[in-house]
Amino acid sequence: MFTPRLxxxxxxxxxxxxxxxxxxxxxxxxxGTLEILPEFEAGLSDIEGFSHLFVLWMFDRSEGFExxxxxxxxxxxxxxxxxxxxxxxxxxxxxxxxNLRREGPVLHVRGVDMLDxxxxxxxxxxxxxxxQESLRRGWLAEAESxxxxxxx
Amino acid sequence: MFTPRLxxxxxxxxxxxxxxxxxxxxxxxxxGTLEILPEFEAGLSDIEGFSHLFVLWMFDRSEGFExxxxxxxxxxxxxxxxxxxxxxxxxxxxxxxxNLRREGPVLHVRGVDMLDxxxxxxxxxxxxxxxQESLRRGWLAEAESxxxxxxx
Numbered sequence: 355m356f357t358p359r360l361x362x363x364x365x366x367x368x369x370x371x372x373x374x375x376x377x378x379x380x381x382x383x384x385x386g387t388l389e390i391l392p393e394f395e396a397g398l399s400d401i402e403g404f405s406h407l408f409v410l411w412m413f414d415r416s417e418g419f420e421x422x423x424x425x426x427x428x429x430x431x432x433x434x435x436x437x438x439x440x441x442x443x444x445x446x447x448x449x450x451x452x453n454l455r456r457e458g459p460v461l462h463v464r465g466v467d468m469l470d471x472x473x474x475x476x477x478x479x480x481x482x483x484x485x486q487e488s489l490r491r492g493w494l495a496e497a498e499s500x501x502x503x504x505x506x
Numbered sequence: 507m508f509t510p511r512l513x514x515x516x517x518x519x520x521x522x523x524x525x526x527x528x529x530x531x532x533x534x535x536x537x538g539t540l541e542i543l544p545e546f547e548a549g550l551s552d553i554e555g556f557s558h559l560f561v562l563w564m565f566d567r568s569e570g571f572e573x574x575x576x577x578x579x580x581x582x583x584x585x586x587x588x589x590x591x592x593x594x595x596x597x598x599x600x601x602x603x604x605n606l607r608r609e610g611p612v613l614h615v616r617g618v619d620m621l622d623x624x625x626x627x628x629x630x631x632x633x634x635x636x637x638q639e640s641l642r643r644g645w646l647a648e649a650e651s652x653x654x655x656x657x658x
Contacts, residue, residue, distance in 0.1 A: 355564060355625065358507040359595050390587075394595060396573040399585030403644025406636050407587075410562070410598055412507060421548040433551030435542075435629040443511050443546060444627045446562055448600070450636065473507065475596045477587040481643055483635040484558050484602065491633055492555025 361397075362390035362459075364411060364472040371415070374467050376426045385454070386466035388474060395459040398477075402456050406480035407463070411447045412473040416440035428497040436492065447472075450480055513549075514542035514611075516563060516624040523567070526619050528578045537606070538618035540626060547611040550629075554608050558632035559615070563599045564625040568592035580649040588644065599624075602632055 366386040368374050375381060388409065390398060401407070419441045422431045434442055451463035461477075518538040520526050527533060540561065542550060553559070571593045574583045586594055603615035613629075 355510040355512065356597055358510065360507065361595050394573065394587075397586040397588075397595070399574060399583075399588065400645050401585055401588040403642065403647075404588065405640060405642035408600060410596070410600070421546065422551060431551075433553055434549040435546075436549075436551065436553040436556065436631055438630065442628060443513050443549070444562070445508055446598070446628055448560060448562070448630060452640075476594060476598055478590060478600060479588055479644065479646070480636065480641070481646065483638055483641065484632065486635055488557060488604075489632070489635065490555060490557035492631065493552050494631070494633065495555075 358412065358475060360391070360473050361394045361476065362388055362474040364466060364468045364470065364474060365389060366466040366468055366470045366472070368468070369470050371469065382465045382467045384466050385462065385464050388461040388463060388477065390459040390461070390474070392459060398456065398459065398461070401453065401461070401477070401479070404453055404479040407451055407453050408478040408480055409449045409451055409474060410476040411449070411468055412475060413440040413442070413445035413447050414473055415469060416445055419443050427501070428493065430493070432493055446475065510564070510627060512543070512625050513546045513628065514540055514626040516618060516620045516622065516626060517541060518618040518620055518622045518624070520620070521622050523621065534617045534619045536618050537614065537616050540613040540615060540629065542611040542613070542626070544611060550608060550611065550613070553605065553613070553629070553631070556605055556631040559603055559605050560630040560632055561601045561603055561626060562628040563601070563620055564627060565592040565594070565597035565599050566625055567621060568597055571595050579653070580645065582645070584645055598627065
C-alpha cells in the first residue's frame with residue numbers, strides 16, 4: 355500500500371467529540387481553518403475558484419474498527435461502510451466544506467466537523483452533485499423519520 | 507499516522523489509464539464491481555438502501571507527486587489540491603458511484619473511473635448535495651468554456 359503523509363491540520367472549535375453536532379437535523383456550519391504545511395502550499399494554487407472542497411483526514415483519536423456499529427442517530431446496528439463511524443478499517447474521514455477564503459497556506463472554511471488538530475491527508479475540488487431526485491439515504495432516512503415522529 | 511489496509515478491489519472495464527474518459531463532457535457511466543474481501547463483508551450490512559456511495563481507493567499505478575500539474579482538460583498548470591491528479595502527496599482517489607445491487611461481498615455499481623484491480627480503502631454513504639446554485643467550479647469551468655468555444 356502506501357505510507358500516509360501529513361499535509362496539514364484542521365483548526366476547529368471542537369476539542370471534544372461530544373461537542374460535534376450529530377443526529378437528525380444536525381447543522382455543520384462551524385467555521386475553521388485548514389492549515390497546510392509550508393512544503394505543500396504550492397499545491398493550493400487556483401483552489402480559490404472552487405466554492406466547495408472535499409477534505410480527507412485521519413480519525414487520529416479513534417482506536418481499531420468494528421464492522422457493525424450503532425450510530426448516535428439510531429438504536430439499530432449498521433455495517434460500518436453504511437455509516438460515518440470513525441471506527442473503520444482505514445480511519446479516513448471525508449468532509450465537504452465551503453471554501454471561504456485563502457491566506458497563503460491557510461484555507462478558511464465553513465462546515466468543519468473534525469476535532470481541533472485533526473491531520474489532513476488530502477484536499478480535492480468538489481465538482482458536481484448527484485441529481486437530488488435520484489438520491490436515496492437508506493437507514494438514515496428511516497431513523498430520521500422515526501426520530502421526527504417521536505418528537506425529537 | 508496509520509497503515510492503510512486493503513478492503514477489496516475494483517473490477518472495471520478500464521485496463522489502461524488512457525481509456526478512462528477525461529476532459530470536457532466526459533461521461534462516467536461505466537459499470538463495474540466493488541469486490542470486498544470476505545473478512546470485511548459484514549461491514550456492507552444495510553448499504554443496499556443508499557443510492558450513491560463514496561469510494562476511497564488507492565492510485566496504485568502512479569509514482570510520486572507534483573504540487574503543480576497540467577490536467578488533460580487544460581493547457582495551464584494548477585495546484586494538485588485543485589485537481590484530481592493521481593500524483594498527490596497521499597495517492598488516494600475518490601469516486602461517487604451509483605449503487606446498483608449487492609451480491610454478498612460484491613457491489614455492482616455505475617460510474618467507475620478506476621483501473622481494473624484498483625485497491626479499495628473505504629466505502630461511505632453519500633448523504634447530501636451542495637445546493638446547485640452555490641456551486642462554483644473554478645479553473646475547470648473556465649477550461650470547459652474555452653474548450654466549448656474552440657469547438658472541441
